[in-house]
Amino acid sequence: MTRYLLRRTAFGFLVVAIVFTTVFVLLNYFGDPAVTTLGPNASPEQILEFKERKGLNEPVAKQLLSYLGVIPCIRKDANAYHPDPEKRGYCGVLQGDFGESYLHHEPVADVIAWRLPRTVLLGVMALIVELFFGIGAGILAALRRGKTEDHLVMFGTYLGVSLPTYVTGPLALLVFCYLLGWFPVGGYGATPLEHIKHGIMPALVLGIAGTATYARVMRGEVIEAMRQDYIRTARAKGLPEHQVVFRHGVRNALLPAATMIGLSLPGLVSGAIITEKIFAWPGLGALTIEAIHSLDSPTVLAVTLLFAVMVQIGNLLADIGVALLDPRIRLES
Numbered sequence: 001m002t003r004y005l006l007r008r009t010a011f012g013f014l015v016v017a018i019v020f021t022t023v024f025v026l027l028n029y030f031g032d033p034a035v036t037t038l039g040p041n042a043s044p045e046q047i048l049e050f051k052e053r054k055g056l057n058e059p060v061a062k063q064l065l066s067y068l069g070v071i072p073c074i075r076k077d078a079n080a081y082h083p084d085p086e087k088r089g090y091c092g093v094l095q096g097d098f099g100e101s102y103l104h105h106e107p108v109a110d111v112i113a114w115r116l117p118r119t120v121l122l123g124v125m126a127l128i129v130e131l132f133f134g135i136g137a138g139i140l141a142a143l144r145r146g147k148t149e150d151h152l153v154m155f156g157t158y159l160g161v162s163l164p165t166y167v168t169g170p171l172a173l174l175v176f177c178y179l180l181g182w183f184p185v186g187g188y189g190a191t192p193l194e195h196i197k198h199g200i201m202p203a204l205v206l207g208i209a210g211t212a213t214y215a216r217v218m219r220g221e222v223i224e225a226m227r228q229d230y231i232r233t234a235r236a237k238g239l240p241e242h243q244v245v246f247r248h249g250v251r252n253a254l255l256p257a258a259t260m261i262g263l264s265l266p267g268l269v270s271g272a273i274i275t276e277k278i279f280a281w282p283g284l285g286a287l288t289i290e291a292i293h294s295l296d297s298p299t300v301l302a303v304t305l306l307f308a309v310m311v312q313i314g315n316l317l318a319d320i321g322v323a324l325l326d327p328r329i330r331l332e333s
Contacts, residue, residue: 129210261318
């Protein structure tokens with residue numbers, strides 16, 4: 001187990017490094033944060049001063065190493081900067097310094113810390129929606145294979161995987177929030193209960209595609225599990241049908257669902273970027289769109305790094321969960 005965890009952690013670190021480096025290079029070669037931040041009326045002197053203060057006039061490789069905290073700080077707005085290179089300290093990711101947001105004019109870590117719990121809440125609610133409705137619908141369709149319930153579930157899954165968030169979001173906002181008034185139009189609320197109430201509709205929209213995927217996978221897995229020899233053996237022993245179905249059939253069919261929990265994190269993250277914007281949810285998704293639109297490089301890089309790490313952690317937890325659910329799986333092999 002320990003060797004497997006170390007190997008997976010090293011691989012995840014490599015993936016995060018590649019993703020982060022790619023985004024860093026793209027941000028530096030496509031677009032000018034100084035012009036975007038200061039506006040079209042900024043003078044060349046103002047633009048030059050901004051680049052010198054943020055270290056944007058240095059080579060890209062040097063900017064990357066300084067941002068990571070590998071070499072001394074090149075940003076003049078950082079506490080670690082000193083005019084004398086020999087006395088200059090380090091400022092970067094390894095020191096917990098993600099820079100200052102060009103858009104919000106405060107440390108990026110503070111901006112993310114305020115929005116991260118909101119995105120986590122929305123993601124958890126969406127995951128609950130996916131697991132509850134997706135697994136339940138998949139089991140129902142498998143047990144009622146070929147019947148009306150099965151056809152309705154499969155038709156719903158086709159719609160769920162076909163309709164993107166930017167279509168289902170505005171439709172849900174129009175019907176359930178504006179016309180029917182069942183849910184708040186948008187925002188976050190002021191109390192924990194209001195947070196959950198405001199998050200129900202965004203979570204349902206965010207979880208549609210995942211619910212459809214879980215339902216289709218669970219239907220196939222339950223059908224396959226119910227054909228196995230151990231199911232016939234359990235029935236031959238005289239076990240009640242509900243124990244045969246749920247204790248033996250459904251339990252073994254849950255293994256792919258456990259794997260999908262980790263694999264669904266990228267979908268929740270990418271979907272949240274659009275969903276949060278539609279429902280005015282003040283999370284990392286809306287922050288990402290704002291940062292990209294304004295070329296707020298420090299914020300985009302920090303959010304990219306955070307999302308990449310979250311995805312790798314989710315994949316690792318999924319592998320561990322499968323091994324715990326199925327004793328036949330040995331991670332070392």
